[in-house]
Every structure is written in C-alpha cells, then in structure tokens.
Amino acid sequence: MAAVSGGGESGADGGSSGEEDAGGSAGESRYRAACRACGVTPASSLLRRTVGPVLSLRHRGLGPRGAKALALSLMVDTSILMLDLSDNWLQGEGAAAIAEMLKENCYISAVDLSDNKLGIEGAKAFSAMLLENTTIVSLQLSGNEFDDHAAKYLADALTANSKVEILDLSYNKFGDKAGEILGTAIAENIGLKELKISWNHFHSQAAAALAKGLGANIYLKVLDVSYNGFGNSGAAALGQALKANNVLEELNVSNNRISVEGALHIAGGLKENKSLKRLNMTRNPMQSEGCCGVLKALQANSGTGLEILDLPLNGTSVAQELPLEHLPCL
Numbered sequence: 001m002a003a004v005s006g007g008g009e010s011g012a013d014g015g016s017s018g019e020e021d022a023g024g025s026a027g028e029s030r031y032r033a034a035c036r037a038c039g040v041t042p043a044s045s046l047l048r049r050t051v052g053p054v055l056s057l058r059h060r061g062l063g064p065r066g067a068k069a070l071a072l073s074l075m076v077d078t079s080i081l082m083l084d085l086s087d088n089w090l091q092g093e094g095a096a097a098i099a100e101m102l103k104e105n106c107y108i109s110a111v112d113l114s115d116n117k118l119g120i121e122g123a124k125a126f127s128a129m130l131l132e133n134t135t136i137v138s139l140q141l142s143g144n145e146f147d148d149h150a151a152k153y154l155a156d157a158l159t160a161n162s163k164v165e166i167l168d169l170s171y172n173k174f175g176d177k178a179g180e181i182l183g184t185a186i187a188e189n190i191g192l193k194e195l196k197i198s199w200n201h202f203h204s205q206a207a208a209a210l211a212k213g214l215g216a217n218i219y220l221k222v223l224d225v226s227y228n229g230f231g232n233s234g235a236a237a238l239g240q241a242l243k244a245n246n247v248l249e250e251l252n253v254s255n256n257r258i259s260v261e262g263a264l265h266i267a268g269g270l271k272e273n274k275s276l277k278r279l280n281m282t283r284n285p286m287q288s289e290g291c292c293g294v295l296k297a298l299q300a301n302s303g304t305g306l307e308i309l310d311l312p313l314n315g316t317s318v319a320q321e322l323p324l325e326h327l328p329c330l
Contacts (some may be wrong), residue, residue: 001086014295027079030077034068034102035069036071037069038068040065043066043228056057057085062089064091071097071290072117074309076104076105080108081107081108082110086112086116087114087115088116090113091122094114095116095122098111099128102135103133106133106135108136113140113141114142114143114144120146120147126139139207141169142169144172145173147173148175151174151181153181159185165274167192173200173201174197176203178202179209179296183206183212186214186216189217189220192220194220194223198226202230203229203231204230207233207235207237210225211234215245220247223251226253228255229256230257230258231258235253235261238265238266238269239270240307242269242273244274245275251277253280257284257285258284260287262286268297271300274303274304275305276304276305277305278309279309280310286312291313294311295309
C-alpha cells in the first residue's frame with residue numbers, strides 16, 4: 001500500500017558534566033581553569049548542570065572565547081556523548097577550538113553546531129577534524145553560511161571519512177559549483193546513511209551532479225534536497241539515479257520547481273526502482289498530469305517498495321492508504 005498525502009561569552013542550559021566522580025567536580029574544575037585561561041566568566045548554568053551523556057548549550061551566546069574554554073574542559077572528558085552548541089555565534093575561531101577538541105576526544109559521537117556562522121574557516125577546521133576523528137556518527141552543520149568555497153573542504157572530509165552516518169548541511173549557501181563537488185564526494189562516500197542539503201541554491205547543473213553521485217552511492221538511505229531549484233533537468237537526473245540506485249529509502253524533492261515534464265522523468269525512475277519507501281514531491285507545479293504519471297509508474301512496477309507518497313493533489317491535503325489501482329486517474 002502507498003499512503004498518498006498532499007501537502008556574549010557566557011551562559012548555558014542543561015546538559016552534563018565532565019567526569020562522574022565527586023558529582024562531576026573534576027569536570028567543573030577543568031571548566032573553571034579553562035575559563036581563567038581564556039579570560040571568560042564561567043557560565044553559571046553550566047556549573048549547575050547534572051551528570052549525564054548529553055551536554056546541551058543552545059542559544060547561550062558562548063562566542064569564540066567561550067567555545068575555547070569549553071573545548072579545553074572537554075578535551076579529556078569521557079562522559080559526554082552528545083554535544084549541542086547550536087546558535088552560539090561561535091564563528092570560525094570557535095569552530096576551530098571545538099574541532100581541535102574533537103581530534104582528541106574519542107567519546108563524543110553526536111555534534112550539533114547549527115546556526116553558528118562558521119563560514120569557510122569553520123569548514124576547514126571541521127574537514128581537518130573529520131580526517132582524524134573516528135567517533136562522530138551524527139554531525140549537524142546547518143545554517144553556517146557555507147558557500148561554494150567551503151564545499152571543497154567538506155567534500156574532502158566526505159570522501160575520506162567513513163564513520164559519519166548522519167550529516168545536515170541544510171540552510172547554507174551552496175550553489176552549482178558546490179553541487180558538482182559534493183556530488184563527486186557522495187559517489188565516493190562509504191559511510192553516510194542520511195544527508196540533508198535542503199534550503200541551498202542547487203539548480204539544474206548542481207542537481208545533475210548530485211543525482212549522479214546518488215546513482216553511484218550504495219550506502220545512502222535518506223536524502224533531503226527540498227527547497228532548492230532542481231527544475232525539470234534536475235528531476236530528469238534524479239529519475240536516472242532512481243533507476244540505478246537500489247539502496248535509497250527516503251527522498252524529499254519538495255519545492256524544487258518540478259513541473260509535469262520533470263515529474264514524468266522521476267516517474268520513469270520509479271518504474272524500475274525497488275528500494276524507495278518514501279517520496280515527497282509536494283509544493284511542485286506538477287499538475288494533475290504529473291501526479292498521475294507518478295501513480296501510473298508505481299502501478300506498473302510490481303516490485304515497488306513505496307509505502308508513503310506525498311504529492312501536490314489539487315492543493316488539497318489528504319492522507320489515506322489505498323491500493324494504487326483505486327486512486328483517481330488510474
């Protein structure tokens with residue numbers, strides 16, 4: 001069955017301490033010493049934190065120096081497994097400090113540095129870190145002003161690192177050149193299972209390169225390219241990729257300026273694809289003809305694995321499970 005639907009230098013909250021001994025006193029001592037060395041006031045809420053595997057310091061205005069102090073205190077920490085520093089205005093300098101810490105710390109496996117204005121310097125720092133780190137499996141870097149120049153450094157890391165399984169590069173400034181660079185890296189990567197590159201500036205040229213990388217990748221299971229500008233030529237490339245790829249399970253191409261022509265290209269890929277379980281094509285000007293083309297392609301594919309299909313059905317929002325042969329237009 002397929003379900004078809006329409007559609008500054010201080011402060012911290014929550015989280016956990018360093019060593020668990022003495023109620024986290026060792027971690028607190030390290031943090032106080034690091035703050036003195038960096039010339040920043042210790043964050044009172046960070047000092048009050050409870051022992052645990054998650055350190056969440058969202059929206060606390062740590063800044064570059066605050067990040068340096070925190071990085072120094074976490075260098076030899078063995079209790080923190082997840083680190084969330086999103087929206088702290090770390091910039092490239094702060095990112096470099098966190099990256100250096102992650103070269104030494106072999107316990108932290110999930111990092112969120114979203115919305116920190118990391119820029120190209122941050123991309124360089126994290127690329128270098130990922131060439132050495134073998135612990136991180138989830139990395140959130142959305143909203144960091146990464147552009148085509150930053151893409152090269154991130155692509156180098158993608159090509160060499162096989163440990164990161166979840167990567168979020170959404171809400172950045174990647175363009176067509178970045179699409180070509182990242183597309184090659186996706187083809188060569190042997191670790192990623194989930195990639196989000198929505199809300200960037202990928203258009204037809206970049207879309208073709210990304211789709212080509214997808215076609216060659218045999219590990220990626222979830223891909224989100226929504227809110228870009230793939231257009232019909234990008235959709236055609238995705239259609240070809242769906243014919244070759246037998247691993248991808250979820251694909252989101254919503255809001256990509258895909259019209260009837262593009263929808264029919266994707267339908268061509270759906271006729272042969274066996275692995276895809278969820279497809280989101282909402283907010284595209286596909287019209288009824290494009291939607292019906294997709295549905296007919298699925299009906300013709302007896303081996304389709306699709307379970308959830310999101311289409312822009314006449315501007316309405318419906319959610320129901322029906323045998324494909326009972327859907328309108330078939």
